Amino acid sequence: MKLWQPTVLAQAALLALGASFASGAAAQSNADLVKEIQELKKRVAELEGKQKADAAAKPAAGQWGMTPEQAAEFNRIAVKTEAMEDARDAMGLKNLKISGYMDPTFIYNKRQDTAGFQFLNRVESDGYNYDNSYFGAAVLDFTKETDSGTRWRLTLAPNRGVGSVFDGNSPIHEASVSVPITDLQTRFIAGQLPDWSGYEYLQPTLNKLITHNLLFDFTLPTAYTGAGMEITSGKWIVKGVLANMNTSKKSSGNKTPVIAYRVDYAKGEFQGFGFAGVHGKAANFRADDGVGNPVTGLPYDLKDTRVDLLEGDAYFIRGDWTVQGQLSxxxxxxxxxxxxxxxxxLRTAKWWGLSTLVAYKWDPRFETTARLDFINNKKNGGGLLGYNFADGRNGIGPDLAGDPEKGANRTALTLGAAYNFNLNTTFKVEYRIDRANLPVFLDVKDGSYSKTNQLFGASVLVFF
Structure with a gap:
């Protein structure tokens, strides 16, 4: 509430009025009257001085409590900021984000008789294997969003991205666009998109371990090249594409694409689930002899054959605990x-498998993880997505000295630890034992086969 305050003149009038009442109560001499008038003038002068001092202490209108020097500095900063914003917009840097990571990795593989660092080696020159996949990379990620809400993304991963796996020479891991149609939650998507199936991510910045689970490596697609839609509605996210699977261009005579989709539901703050599927035609490597030559007597259209994939996954993350699982x-x-x-x-290859992961943080920096995987792959001698020949390195296929009709079932147990050295650096170690119910792991030292293999890995992950 603002209280009424008397002005100097009002206060003088009150004093004069008080003096007149006093003079009416008792007669005063002229000398006394003159003295009172002088006291009154003195008091008026004091009040006027105080009023001027209060006015001088208040800031000038429009200065927001700043001195003239401060106001000038503020104006200079405002002009400079506007110039910087204009320059940023002119160069296309508005809403542009650049991130990346490197993870030099050491791998020891007992049966392969190898031990050493893996960093930026070409995947296709050695083949994609569980001990030689997407780790050991140097990645740059560029994302840009325009004022209209259109998103543009380019991820470069020389020798270690999905492009190097299915192309052999491409450094492109992802090149995609996302355009809002009716609103920001309804989007058209297109380009080269890494597969989105399962609970485990490709990039090490989102994984607790170094290697990937068996389902990730041997039962899921690598990437899609095509177009589709992504719709977000409350707790639901639905996306799907009509695309080529694991190739950027279909070869002559192979014209049927696949339909790939994923649905995610965030049940609450700590848990959720999702499922994904792929249906259509994709390259069938069993239709050649393993080096690109067609198998005698087979028609050309067997290069692409029908594929049907379906998986479900779920997670629970609360406090120090992380629990994830997948069924494929x-x-x-x-x-x-x-x-x-x-x-x-040739006959149909069929498989099913599951993977589960449990992690616990002992403190904010140190976390341990255990993962258990299983793949049932015994039918018709075995055969997985892209692994349609006996593979002694990954332990896929029948026992060469046994029944060719029975493929090996595979398990893998992985134990690992991660230490966050700082906000941008994580050290990881893991021990992994792979096992099959048949002797399908080749020991390169003597040419024999074993039911088990062991791996040790260590990496330093630096990201920004």
Whole structure:
């Protein structure tokens, strides 16, 4: 509430009025009257001086409590800021984010008789294997969002991205656009998109361990090249594309794409689930001899055969605990490792598998993780997505000295630890033992086969 305050004149009038009442109560001499008038003038002068001092203490209008020097400095900063914003917009840097990481990695593989660092080596020159996948990379990620809400993304991963796996020479891991249609939650998406199936991510910045689970490595697609939609509604995210699977361009005679989709639901703050699927035609490596030559007597259209993949995954993350899991089913026509023993015709490869991970943070910096994987792959001699020949390095296929009709079932147990040295550096170590129910792991030292293999890994992950 603002209280009424008397002005100097009002205060003088009150004093004069008081003096007149006093003079009416008792007669005063002229000398006394003159003295009172002088006292009154003196008091008026004091009040006027105080009023001027108060006025001088208040800031000038429009200066917001700043001195003239401060106001000038403020104006200079404002002009400079506007110039910087204009320059940023002119160069296209508005809403541009640049991030990246490196993770030099050491891997020891007992049966392969190898031990050493892996960093930026070409995946295709050695083949994609569980001991040689997307780790050991140097990645730059560029993301840009325009004022209209359109998102643009380019991720460069020389020798270690999805482009190097299915192309062999491409440094492009992801090149995608996302355009809002009716609103920011309804988007058209297109480009080269890494596969989105499962609970485990490709990049090490989002993974607790170094290697990936068996389902990630051997049952999921690598990437899609195509176009589709992404819709967000409350707790639901739905996306799907019509695309080429694991190739940037279809070869002559192969014209059927796949439909790939994913649905995610965040049930609450700590848990959620999702599922993904792929249906259509994709390259069938069993339709050649492993080096690109067609198998005798097979029609050309067997290069692409029907693929059906379906998986579900879920997570629970609360406090120090992380629990994740995945269940997958898949099949590909004419892709089994062992042909029909009577007719010689190729048969359907079928598999199913599961993976579960549990992690616990002992303190904000130190975390330990355990992961258990299993793949049932015994039908028709085995055969997984892209692994349609006996593979002694990854432990896939039948026992070469046993029944060719039975493929090996695979398990893997991985134990690991991670230490966050600072906000941008994480040290990781892991021990992994892979096992099969048949002797399918090749020991390169003597040419024998074993049911087990062991791996040790260590990496330093630096990101920004």
């Amino acid at each position: 089913f898949g099949q590909q026509k004419n892709a089994a490792i062992t042909a029909d023993p009577t007719t010689g015709e």
